[in-house]
Amino acid sequence: MRLSKKNIAIFIVLFIGIYLFGTYKMPYYIQKPGGADALNPIVEVEDGFESTGDMHLVTVSGMQATPLFYIFAKIMPHQEILPIDQVFPEGMSQDDYMHAQLQVMESSQEAATVVAYEAAGGSIDISYEGVYVVSVVEDMPAEEILQAGDRIIGIDGRDIKESQDLINYIDTLTAGDTVTVEIIRDDENLSEEIQLQQFSDNDEKIGLGISLVTDRDVTVEPKVNFTSGNIGGPSAGLMFSLEIYDQLTEEDITKGKQIGGTGEVDYDGNIYRIGGIDKKVVASDKEGVDVFFAPNENGSEESNYQVAVDTAEEIGSTMEIVPVDTFEDALEYLQQMN
Numbered sequence: 001m002r003l004s005k006k007n008i009a010i011f012i013v014l015f016i017g018i019y020l021f022g023t024y025k026m027p028y029y030i031q032k033p034g035g036a037d038a039l040n041p042i043v044e045v046e047d048g049f050e051s052t053g054d055m056h057l058v059t060v061s062g063m064q065a066t067p068l069f070y071i072f073a074k075i076m077p078h079q080e081i082l083p084i085d086q087v088f089p090e091g092m093s094q095d096d097y098m099h100a101q102l103q104v105m106e107s108s109q110e111a112a113t114v115v116a117y118e119a120a121g122g123s124i125d126i127s128y129e130g131v132y133v134v135s136v137v138e139d140m141p142a143e144e145i146l147q148a149g150d151r152i153i154g155i156d157g158r159d160i161k162e163s164q165d166l167i168n169y170i171d172t173l174t175a176g177d178t179v180t181v182e183i184i185r186d187d188e189n190l191s192e193e194i195q196l197q198q199f200s201d202n203d204e205k206i207g208l209g210i211s212l213v214t215d216r217d218v219t220v221e222p223k224v225n226f227t228s229g230n231i232g233g234p235s236a237g238l239m240f241s242l243e244i245y246d247q248l249t250e251e252d253i254t255k256g257k258q259i260g261g262t263g264e265v266d267y268d269g270n271i272y273r274i275g276g277i278d279k280k281v282v283a284s285d286k287e288g289v290d291v292f293f294a295p296n297e298n299g300s301e302e303s304n305y306q307v308a309v310d311t312a313e314e315i316g317s318t319m320e321i322v323p324v325d326t327f328e329d330a331l332e333y334l335q336q337m338n
Contacts, residue, residue, distance in 0.1 A: 026065040029087040032079040033279040034059035036260055036287035039243040046222040048247030053254025055243040057228075057236050058262050058284050060276035062087070064094075078282050078311075096148065100134045100211070101232025107213045108233070108264065109226050112240035114218060115269045115327050119241075120248040123221035128161035129153075130184075131212045140209020141194045147185065151215060154182035162214040170196065175206045222248075235274035237265035238293060241327050242334070253334040260284040261293025261322075261330070263304070269327035271295050277304045278311040285317040291337070293330050296323035 038054040063069065065081065073079040088097045117124040130153040136142050152160050156179050160166050173179070178195045199205045224244055228236075239261055246253050262280050263271040273295050284292050292312075297303035305323040312321050324330045 020067070022066055022068045024066055026067065026070055027084050028065040028070060029062060029082045029084045030065050030069055030073045030079060031060050031062045031082065031276055031279060032073070032076070033283040033286070034061035036280075036284045036289060039239060042227055043224065043240060043243045043247070044227075045224045045244060045247035048222070049250050049252070051246055051252045051254045052256040053252070054258055055239050055246065055254065056258060056260040056284065056287060056289055057231070057239055058260050058280040059231060060279045060283075078279050080276075080279075096135065098230075098232060100148065102230070103132065103134050103213055104234050105228060105232045105236070108235075108237040109228070109240055110216060110218050111265055111267050112237045113220060113224055113244060114267050115265055116241045116244035116248060117220050119269075119327065119331065120245050122248055125219045127217045129215040129217055130160055131163045131166060131214050133183075134211045134213050137199075137209035137211075139200070140207070141197050142208040142210045145192050145194055146181070146183065146208070146210055149185070151184040152181060152212070153184060155179055162216070163212040164214075166212065170207055173206065179208075181208070233274075234264040235262050238263040238271055238324070238327065238330060241265055241269075242330060245331065251335070253331070253337075255334070255337055257290040257337070258288055259291050259293075259334070260287070260289035260319075261291075261324075263293065263295040263324065265327055271324055271326055271329075273297055273304050277307050281308050281311040281317065281319070281321075282315060285312070285315060285319055289319055291320045291322060291333075293322050293324045293333075296325045296329075298325060299323075 036056045036058045039057050040054060042057060064084065070081065073081050088094055114124065130151045133146050133148055133150040133152065135148055136146055152166065154160055155166060155169055158169060173196055175196055175198045178193055181192050181194055183190050183192065194208050196206045199207060262274050262277065264274055265271055277294060281292060292308065294308040295304040308321045312319055322333055
């Protein structure tokens with residue numbers, strides 16, 4: 001068959017159209033159910049006890065939308081389309097955002113370790129080394145002065161050991177006040193003056209325009225190792241703490257069942273709301289999870305727990321959805337489980 005110039009042109013236009021349909025990056029982000037992987041290969045306590053069941057790390061999968069996947073997300077259940085600026089803070093690249101999320105994951109693992117070792121009576125020692133800057137907010141005073149990775153060790157002559165120290169001090173000041181921040185950057189001690197400013201989205205809140213994570217040096221015995229790869233964010237905290245506790249203690253708290261769940265955990269064992277709970281319920285159900293822990297938010301009507309219950313009913317899941325406000329709530333449920 002002889003191709004005319006017209007046919008060749010049509011073919012080229014169609015090829016370009018199909019290529020763009022599948023690859024053109026739209027200003028939207030798609031979130032959908034991810035995986036519910038067993039934690040045994042991810043968390044390892046040296047000489048830890050084995051269990052007959054598994055704890056599961058549940059994730060949400062995400063990608064920047066193309067026209068093809070945008071249409072799929074419109075018609076597929078439990079896929080959510082968000083404007084990309086709702087996912088990635090303004091002025092922060094996707095690479096910087098992912099780096100920040102990995103730092104938050106490290107902090108989450110550390111909190112989970114502290115909670116689990118203290119609950120199990122393990123050997124643990126904690127020292128405080130200041131706070132790290134995770135990210136800097138665009139058009140706020142710290143922009144062009146502080147950088148992600150800076151370690152803040154003092155402010156106005158006061159030692160800063162953890163993030164709450166800095167937050168508590170800033171709360172005593174007013175917009176327009178200037179503070180002197182002492183930082184360590186690339187092994188060099190620096191002193192920077194920064195003027196406090198109101199946040200554009202909250203005129204009652206003032207600050208430097210940074211997000212922080214406390215730099216703790218946590219030493220435990222026996223040692224625990226994490227291999228979570230590129231999974232970021234704080235929402236695996238609860239499940240990390242349960243897995244560590246299960247390996248530290250001779251009692252098999254899984255009792256042969258598949259245990260999933262989600263929730264950020266702090267150093268005191270409190271559990272906080274996370275995003276994408278409906279997608280995590282779907283992922284857990286597909287993996288055959290028996291029990292799913294969800295943040296209860298002290299019984300709030302629109303809590304993670306309530307959304308999880310509604311989602312489980314919608315998909316016809318037989319998972320037991322359990323509300324938890326603390327690590328102890330989850331542990332007590334497992335210990336009493338038949």
